[in-house]
Amino acid sequence: MSVPLVSMQGLERHYHMASGTVRALDGVDLEISEGERVILLGPSGSGKTTLLNCLSALDTPTGGTYHFQGKEVPKGLDLPPKTQRPWFIIRPLVSLMMFPIDYFRRLRPAAKASEEMTSFRRENIGYVFQFFNLLQDLTVLENIMLIQELSDGPDEARARHLLELVGLEREVDRFPAEISGGQQQRVAIARSLAKRPRLLLGDELTGNLDSKTSSMVMEVLIKACEAEGITCVFVTHDESLVDYATRAIRLDSGRVTSDSMIE
């Protein structure tokens, strides 16, 4: 039996607040196989984005397990609380003196764990934001090449190929501000594919677009993911996007309430 791409067992993400514990994820069991296109649906506060954050290793579950291709995904460290120090002038002074101890006791291990999570994202995850988040100072082509440069080195041919895949081969030298929102989101998709991720995550990626543009973007995304053999997970409020998925998972109060395959 082949190992699932994503495997979560009893995943929990609890936040301890003054007003009590918020159970953003409360025992999620989930397996996603390669090639699936999963859509996460649910009302606000149901835990969709928290699940996406845990999938991308941006956030660390407080309970349960998360394996990616059979390997445990790196976790961030819960920092031990800072020692309470007197206020005003003394506190910064004491903090300064205590910095070396703090560094070795708290900061360095936390930074190391954080970098392991970053490496995991770099090697496995593509991410598309609702508001595109392209770098305004870089052209369309450079936005894609930047991500390559930060991982395995620049590959202009592939960057151009991806832009062709999303239908933007004529816009390579334009700045993000010079193209439409739909085009920007297509650049963001091309960017997310640039380093050949295993899993592509999208958080309300059409939330800022009209329905016609949304459809175009989704079609481009599906086409690109199929061409590259990439598994996708999207979070959305838009039920109409179910048409682009192979599987729909509904969440409510941090639990999976339904999980169905789509023909």
Add this chain to the structure above:
Amino acid sequence: MSTLLTKRLARSLWRTKLRLYSVILMIVVGVFAGISFGTYANSTQTLYDNIYADDENGVNLPDIWVENSAATWDGTTAASLCQTISEQWPDVSMPLETCEPRMVVDGLMFHIDEGEEKLIPAVWHGIDEGLVDRVWMPENDCCSGRLASADDEIVLDEHAASGMEIGIGDTVSIGAGHGSMNFTVVGIGYHSQHLYFSQSGSILPADPGTFATGYLSDTGIERLANLSAGSANLLLLDVVGSPEYDLQSTEEDEGERLSEIISSVKDTMMAVDDTSFIAYDRSGVDSVEFLRADAEGASKSYPIVTGMIAMVAGITIFLSLQRLIQSQAREIAILRTLGIPKSAIMPGFILAPIAIGLVGSSIGIILGAAFGGPAMISMYEDIIGIPAIGFHTDAPLIMQNFVIAMGVVIIAGIKPALDASRMQPLEILRGQHEVRISSRGIQRLTSRLPTTVGLTIRSSMRKPMRLIFTFFAVGLSMLIFGTMSLMMDSMGEVFGVDGQNWDAQVNVPFGGEDAVIGWAEENGAIHESMLVFPGNAEGDTRQFLAYGLDVISTGDDAMLPLNLLEGSLPVAGATTTQVLVDEGTMMFLEWEVGQTQTVMFGPFSLDVEIAGVTGGELSRTVYFHRSDLSDAIGLEATTVLLILPEGVELDEQIGEMSVGITQKQDMLDSFDSLLEKQQGIYNAILGLGVIIAIAVLFNTLLMNISERDSELATLRVLGAPISRIRSMMLGEHLAIGLIGGVLAAVFTIVMAQYMISSFVQWAFFFTLQPDIMAALELILVVVVISVMCTPYGTWRVSRMDLVEKVKDLSQ
């Protein structure tokens, strides 16, 4: 004005505490520096005015000095000259009050220090009536005793007495070219000509125990110098009241009437006496002029320093408020959409710089009045050695600094406040104000570079005005650091005597050089005679010193090697006497190489051809071949330069045949001592410049980083390792540091030269040579400060809560 809106703004400011502290710090530093320097400037000026005053507490400084440069008038001649001058006094509205003959001679003190006799160069004054230019003995711990009346009594200058630990009742052994004699110390005080206590011809304050001055009775000096009764070589003329005199530091003649009187006195003197003399007002007395120039320099510079630091603070406030408004644009737009009027938005942004200015100024005033002013005065007492009587930080000075600081911060706050009130809500809510991309030109320029490098450059250039302001502010702050650094480098060249080959300069009475040469030959010392004589250009009252040298050379074959900047060395015995002139004299007199000019030695005139220009002389100097100068003024030598062989030291015998000995080692010690005394203030000013530069650069670079939070968060979410982000930041900071450093160095060198050129005057001239090492040092400081921001930036990015950032990115 809404209290809630103001409270909201205050909280926003408090959230950026680091930037807030840096702005307050700069205002504190500006006001602190202004009050410290201002206290010094105001107090010194008041002190000098009190000392020179024509009242019973002051010394009654003369208005005109008539000096016999080449000989001594006997008692009858001196009295007759005074009588004639009085009778032919030209201005009845400015009558002559006193004409007092005085005898001043160079000499030596034979001082036993730790069992060893030291020959200390000295100046002895013989004071008869003492109606003018009295010895100053204020009611202070410094001074005590009475004036000398018997022919074996002396009042010793406080600088010398404290330096050699001599007290009232002690006996001192002194000489003036006619053996040594014992005198009893009956008083300790100061004299106007030696308030700034340095050997004649030197600008360095003498190290304790290396120079002495004393004030004898008229009979005392006649006994010491073997002179007839009433002999004098100086006439002190005191006019009723305190007439204006010509300041050397200005173009115009402020003392036109006094200048006319001096001219008339010269005519009178030339008609009745054929000896060489010079006549001058108080600007011709080195000590008086130096202290006046010092006080004037401090008065000129402290508003500039305060203004400069306040301007840097103003730029930082301006940039910080701009950034604050940018970060609050959406909130302001929402408030405006909800119907809040412009008039409710603007006051808060005006109030913010006022509040910041008030806090900074208050701290600066407290620190300046409590510590800065007293520290400057303490340094003054340490270097000049005059008791700081009546020094204080007064209310007008505090008010002046407060107004400068508040004026600058309010001006800095107006533009951001206007921007905040003029925001278009629709534009902001559409996010159009955030769309700011680098130009196509920069994109083209950086397109071939790696994308990370291109991004770094383009992001840095996104706010060119902010960068320009930052570089300007860094330039200003480095000006404080750089000017001090460049000046300290130049001081070594100007004041130092390292390059000179003589060990001792022995001043001799007229015709007394043969005895010294005999001593030198007996002791195997190499010797060279030198003739030094005061002169002036025809039609100009300012004095220079004419040096007659046997060997004029730029190499080690000369006892006094010269630094020839232009032209060639003069030829001895030319038809028109050839001379070298220092660059200061050339500049002030607007002379040029190759010209023939007329110089005056008292009543005698001489045409000279300017063969070349020399550099490095603090005082105005003209170099002659000794034979040429000797022919012109009829004297052979005034000084013998000696190079002493190993093991030979100056002894009592040479001391008794000389009228003053300057030893090179003493000058080196004085220079080291001065540097040591100034080290504290030098380091403090260097530190001040660096602290301001750190605050300015940190402020801008932190703004750059915080503005790019979303970009950096995107990169982190997409998997950019912290090491790559660190490299990007390091590259950016390195580039900003390098560009800022180069601009700061250029700015500093240009501005420092401009500042120095506006401060130099006839008596003290020097130029700043742009030194490559000093420029590199400046660049390095800026680069280091800039690069120091990288760890903070990296730390800030590494501790970003990416989950929260993703939420922000999705909103």
